[in-house]
Amino acid sequence: MPFTVEKCTEADLPRFFEIVSLAFRHDHEYIDSVFPDHDTPAGREAGAERMLATMKADINAIFLKVVNDERKIIAAAKWNIYDGVVPPKPELTGDYWKDGDEKEFAKHMFDGYLVPRCQDIKDSRGNLATLDMLIVDPYYQRQGAGRMLVQWGTAVADRLGVEAVVEAGDYGRGLYAQEGFEVLDKYEVPVPEKWAARRKQWFWWMKRPALAPAPKN
Numbered sequence: 001m002p003f004t005v006e007k008c009t010e011a012d013l014p015r016f017f018e019i020v021s022l023a024f025r026h027d028h029e030y031i032d033s034v035f036p037d038h039d040t041p042a043g044r045e046a047g048a049e050r051m052l053a054t055m056k057a058d059i060n061a062i063f064l065k066v067v068n069d070e071r072k073i074i075a076a077a078k079w080n081i082y083d084g085v086v087p088p089k090p091e092l093t094g095d096y097w098k099d100g101d102e103k104e105f106a107k108h109m110f111d112g113y114l115v116p117r118c119q120d121i122k123d124s125r126g127n128l129a130t131l132d133m134l135i136v137d138p139y140y141q142r143q144g145a146g147r148m149l150v151q152w153g154t155a156v157a158d159r160l161g162v163e164a165v166v167e168a169g170d171y172g173r174g175l176y177a178q179e180g181f182e183v184l185d186k187y188e189v190p191v192p193e194k195w196a197a198r199r200k201q202w203f204w205w206m207k208r209p210a211l212a213p214a215p216k217n
């Protein structure tokens with residue numbers, strides 16, 4: 001079963017997004033609202049396009065894959081590594097939602113989800129490793145692929161001497177704890193009153209301390 005971690009090419013992004021959809025299913029309001037219809041062919045095509053746009057535009061984003069001995073992509077991750085750079089605040093753009101209300105909700109989800117992370121990027125003056133996404137094809141879970149992708153990023157964080165952060169769900173929390181992350185908070189994404197009855201999105205806000213040397217600036 002040898003697995004290897006490699007950087008994704010553009011051609012890998014449809015499979016990357018397929019794994020996002022398979023792994024998160026409909027368990028996460030963030031994924032469901034930000035990537036509408038992600039379990040349909042059209043939704044997956046749109047998701048892959050958006051991943052591609054991010055890969056092209058964001059120089060701090062690193063898309064990784066785990067391939068098995070048949071070269072099948074079985075897991076993927078996106079690490080955002082900031083080495084002395086505070087990026088502009090990301091914006092949710094595009095026209096993927098069935099109406100304006102859904103788009104507005106998705107924007108609240110997107111902006112609210114990123115509040116702790118953006119604050120930390122600022123506080124660290126852009127010296128931070130953030131695990132933006134980690135997904136393993138359900139068929140291949142519990143075989144060590146997720147851990148390999150976490151360790152890829154923590155090794156970079158250690159080399160740079162920066163902290164690493166992640167917004168964890170219950171499935172990821174134990175893995176991150178084993179890899180040196182600590183829970184600092186349970187965070188619920190705030191949404192305006194008119195959506196009070198809608199499913200909430202929360203996460204464990206986790207941080208892994210930096211190894212010496214300390215961040216450069």
Ligand SMILES: CC(C)(COP(=O)(O)OP(=O)(O)OC[C@H]1O[C@@H](n2cnc3c(N)ncnc32)[C@H](O)[C@@H]1OP(=O)(O)O)[C@@H](O)C(=O)NCCC(=O)NCCS
Binds near residue numbers: 143146147148167171
């Ligand atoms: C969470 C996830 C990324 C873990 O990847 P994985 O390849 O299955 O994990 P690994 O085999 O590397 O397992 C490492 C450890 O993670 C923990 N873990 C993995 N899956 C778990 C689950 N379903 N429930 C609880 N703990 C889990 C365990 O501690 C496990 O160690 P163990 O098998 O020795 O007990 C994967 O299950 C997944 O994609 N889940 C759905 C999407 C998701 O939740 N992504 C993370 C968002 S924070």
